[in-house]
Amino acid sequence: MTREQSRANTRERLLAAARGVFARSGFHGASVEEIASEAGFSTGALYSNFDGKEDLFLVLMEHEIDEHAREIADAVRARASIAERATGGARRWMTMIEREPELLLLFMEFWAYGVRDPDVRPKVAERFAQMRRVLTRLIADGVREFDLELALPAEQLAVAIDALADGIARQKLADPDAVPDDLMGKVLSLLFSAATRPATGAAPDATRPAAGTDTRSAA
Secondary structure (H helix, E strand, O other), X not given: OOHHHHHHHHHHHHHHHHHHHHHHHHHHHOOHHHHHHHHOOOHHHHHHHOOOHHHHHHHHHHHHHHHHHHHHHHHHOOOOOHHHHHHHHHHHXXXXXXXXXXXXXXXXXHHHHHHOOOXXXXXXXXXXXXXXXXXXXXXXXXXXXXXXXXXXXXXHHHHHHHHHHHHHHHHHHHOHHHOOOOHHHHHHHHHHHHHEXXXXXXXXXXXXXXXXXXXXXXX
C-alpha cells in the first residue's frame, strides 16, 4: 500500500468511526478521543488528517450529502413524467428518514450550532448548498427532457423543495403518525403542476405524458 493509499484508508476509517460516534452521541457529545479510539488510531492520527472535530464533521457531512444526492438522483432517473419523478424522489427521502433518523437529527444539531457562529456559518451553508445544486440540476434536466418552462428559476424552486424536505423530516421525526408517507410526493406533484407549463413552441408529443400526469395504470 502506498503512502497515499494508507492516508486515504486512515481517513475513511476515521470518517466511518465518526459517523457512528456522532450518530450515537451527537455533535457536542462526541469527542475526538472516542472517534480516534473507535477507528483504532491515536488522536494524533486524527489531527494529522483533520483540523479537529468540526472539520471532521464537515467532511463527513459532505460525504453523506453526496451519497443522499446519488440516491435521490437514482430514484428520479428514467421516470415517465415530472410527477413520477417528484413522487419517486419523495419516496426515497421518506425511506431515508425512516432508515437514518439519527443522521438527520445530527445535521439539525449541527445546523443550529453553525448558524450561531459567524465563522462556521459559511461552511454549513456550503454543505446545504450541495443538495440545492443537485436539486437544481434535476429540475433543469426534467424541464429540458419534458419540454417544459418554469414559472420561477430552478434555483428558487430547489430552495423551496429543500425546505419542504427539511420540514417534512422534522414533522415525521417528532410525530410520525401526523405525516403520511405519501404526503411529500403529493405536495411536490402539486408544486410542479403549478410551477411548470409546456415550453413555448414545443412540438406536441402524443407519447409523452403532460406535466403532473400520473401514468400508472388504474389496476
